[in-house]
Amino acid sequence: MLASIKLLIKKFPEDELYQDKIKRLKENIITLRTYTSYFDKAISENITRELEPQELDLVVAKFFKVISLDTGMNKVTVQEPEVNGGDLFTVPMHSSEWATILFNLYTNSLKAIKRADHKEGKIWIRIGKQNGKIYLEFLDNGDGIPEENKERVFEPFFTTSTSASHFAAEEDEVLGTGLGMKIVKDIIDAYGGEIEVVDAHPGYSTNIRIELPEASEIEMENL
Ligand SMILES: Nc1ncnc2c1ncn2[C@@H]1O[C@H](COP(=O)(O)OP(=O)(O)OP(=O)(O)O)[C@@H](O)[C@H]1O
Ligand SMILES: [Mg+2]
16 A cells, blocks of 8 residues: 555655645555554454453553654644553453543544644643542643533534544545544443543643543452
8 A cells, every 4th residue: 555655656746736645645544554453453352351450551551652643644742641640440341442432532632623723732641540530531722612512512413523534634524423422421431430521721621531430459350
């Protein structure tokens, strides 16, 4: 695939618009490959393994690595995740569920940043432990969620999106389905957790906070 792109690049060296489009195509293919291998891995782990406590700092570190490759293309800076405390093990879950959660929150943030038309988009993940719960906060400096929508964003088919995918080129953008947050909430609910839109830290406009029960001692023994 990338060999074919190389050939295309050589084709019209003087045509700037053409070169730009091919470059974008190449970046999209590389990003897509990174994501596919990330999801493939998560899904194969899902098939072979039982539910197990998820060590959130490892989960987040892996995801951070994948999205860091993507940010140049999206003009977004992903800050180094903030990790508060150690032993951040959630109740037993599938690791692929975390891939789903993080990817949904990430694409929402990219779209929000794009809507806000920022020159310098920012995303920041914070994790830690508080009152026996493991939490994850996903922050961005996008266009924000107005007060009246803070609960509605979790309803199925609630969407303000015009672009479902950040891979889409401007001319073939499609509508969001409004299912992303609903899917994330269903996963969190299934494990007795909570998800809500909370106040963002200075410099950020949106903060989606997830809380999940910590793994019990017995659950940790089977790890
Ligand atoms: N980080 C965010 N910043 C601003 N608005 C957000 C953010 N996350 C979600 N929203 C709002 O919540 C709506 C619902 O999000 P959800 O992920 O369910 O759907 P979507 O992204 O529009 O479509 P889909 O995820 O199905 O492709 C979004 O359309 C947007 O209005
Ligand atoms: Mg979404």
